[in-house]
Amino acid sequence: MLKQIPVTGLRLGMYVHELSDLRPDHSYWTNSFLLTHESDLQRIRNAGITELWIDTSRGLDIPPEPALAPPARACEPCAxxxxxxxxxxxxxxxxxxxxxxxxxxxxxxxxxxxxxxxxxxxxxxxxxxxxxxxxxxxxxxxxxxxxxxxxxxxxxxxxxxxxxxxxxxxxxxxxxxxxxxxxxxxxxxxxxxxxxxxxxxxxxxxxxxxxxxxxxxxxxxxxxxxxxxxxxxxxxxxxxxxxxxxxxxxxxxxxxxxxxxxxxxxxxxxxxxxxxxxxxxxxxxxxxxxxxxxxxxxxxxxxxxxxxGIYPVGSLVRLESGNLGIVMEQNKASLLTPKVKVFYSALCKMPIAHTLLDLSTLVGQDRIISRECAKNWGFKNLDHLWSGAPESVTP
Known part of the structure; x- marks a missing residue:
């Protein structure tokens, strides 16, 4: 399997399929070879090459990324x-x-x-x-x-x-x-x-x-x-x-x-x-x-x-204030008052500054009045608002 990697990831035992960004004076490199000598590894690193292709079926693959450590002790609550x-x-x-x-x-x-x-x-x-x-x-x-x-x-x-x-x-x-x-x-x-x-x-x-x-x-x-x-x-x-x-x-x-x-x-x-x-x-x-x-x-x-939750994480909701928001987190004490990130004014039909609201602290001031369909508003993907994916929500 061919895989493009940065030159910083190159290791002895990898099979070099093709070097990228070669200059004319680098013609001494063969098209493909098994990297077995430290001197060759250093020459590639010093040649100004940024990326290259390796063949993992003929040599080593890049090592897997280490698993993330849990953010807290096994069962300790966290944000x-x-x-x-x-x-x-x-x-x-x-x-x-x-x-x-x-x-x-x-x-x-x-x-x-x-x-x-x-x-x-x-x-x-x-x-x-x-x-x-x-x-x-x-x-x-x-x-x-x-x-x-x-x-x-x-x-x-x-x-x-x-x-x-x-x-x-x-x-x-x-x-x-x-x-x-x-x-x-x-x-x-x-x-x-x-x-x-x-x-x-x-x-x-x-x-x-x-x-x-x-x-x-x-x-x-x-x-x-x-x-x-x-x-x-x-x-x-x-x-x-x-x-x-x-x-x-x-x-x-x-x-x-x-x-x-x-x-x-x-x-x-x-x-x-x-x-x-x-x-x-x-x-x-x-x-x-x-x-x-x-x-x-x-x-x-x-x-x-x-x-x-009645409004699970990721639900698009309309608030009594006229703003639209995405449910970010549940409030286990009350299913009707989750944390909501507002991002759009349904009244003005335009984006607004993202603000996180804890509806459990706004009883009598603001509340969810309906669930909304993202397709009806032209929103492509709202999941980035709570998951961090880089997507736009502007209609």
Whole structure:
């Protein structure tokens, strides 16, 4: 694999494919070679070359960047902006880990239990330091990485919901593992169907509906996963009114973990961009889910809302003052008064100076009066306001 690197990153053992910025008097360099001598390394560094191409299939690659250290002790609460940098690195690392785990399961190999356990623990610790950072970042995924990052997101949501339900620590970890592995059956379905841009045919949809059973079979063969983890994999598409699949279970026939999994799976799915459907906003998703009679256990769903908020992080809202803002952070004491960063005047239809408002301190002065659709205002991407991505929000 060819990779362009700065000359400062060149190391002995790398295979130099091509040197950039060569002057005529540098013609003594061959086109490509394995770098084995310190003298050659110094000559390249002293030649005024800024970048070069290496071939990682024929020599060493650049070493991976060291993982960021957590911003605080494992479970010590910290500020949102402090946790979000670590959570961003954790999302990247988690995706790579899930790819490896899924590959092991698909090939019939025993997945590294220690790696799965450590990943779930890292996600759990991040949520303990700040519950909004990782859950919000995990929602920001491309269509191509959906299957893997969806698993990371559902893992986090299951952990958060388990804590909201006051489950013991052992079950919280098990809930996270169930969320991480709930969609492993999709690995047995062709990428052509999973990545199809248009509506699935009846035949294709029938194939997709088999993924809970396929996943259950894969996990059962390993004999290393608990009955609860297997149950979530098999029954996360059951509905409380009995209209789900594959077994049309209803009410108390559906385990608590599977009822939790159904909510977490749907929420992350509809708030994510998928090949066949653009994402709904977090607040719109909560509102729509609340209106789906018969889908979810009502008590578990109410606990889920307390976990992510009525206006989750990233929601576009209009305030009574006439300003538009993006929800930055939840106020666990009151779901109606989160922290909001205002950036646009709906009255003047123009951007305003970004100001962070803690609505819990402005009761009687300002409040959220509606959720808004970014598309209706022409905003391209609002996530940079809370995540730091360099995007413009000017219509």
């Amino acid at each position: 949102m902006e402090e946790e979000i940098s670590y959570a961003r690195e954790l999302c990247s690392r988690s995706k790579a880990a899930v790819v490896r785990v899924f590959s092991d399961v698909r090939m019939g190999r025993i997945a590294e239990q220690e790696e799965i356990g450590n990943l779930v623990e890292d996600i759990s610790d991040s949520l303990a330091r700040h519950p909004d950072a990782l859950l919000s970042l995990a929602r920001l995924k491309t269509c191509d990485e959906y299957t893997y990052m969806h698993s990371v997101a559902v893992c986090g949501l299951m952990i958060g919901l388990a804590r909201q339900l006051a489950l013991p620590d052992s079950l919280i970890k098990e809930a996270g593992m169930a969320g991480l592995l709930h969609d492993v059956g999709k690995l047995a379905i062709s990428s052509g169907i999973l990545g199809k841009r248009g509506k699935l045919s009846d035949e294709e949809f029938a194939i997709v509906r088999r993924h809970p059973e396929l996943g259950y079979r894969l996990l059962s063969e390993s004999k290393h996963f608990s009955p609860r983890v297997l149950d979530v994999c098999l029954h996360h598409h059951e509905r409380f009114d009995g209209s789900g699949y594959p077994d049309k279970l209803a009410g108390s026939q559906i385990s608590l973990f599977a009822r939790m999994g159904a909510i977490c799976d749907v929420y992350d799915a509809i708030t994510s961009n998928r090949p066949y459907k653009p994402a709904w906003s977090p607040a719109e998703s909560i509102s729509r889910m609340a209106g789906w009679t018969g889908h979810f256990d009502e008590k578990v769903f109410q606990a889920f809302v307390k976990c992510v």
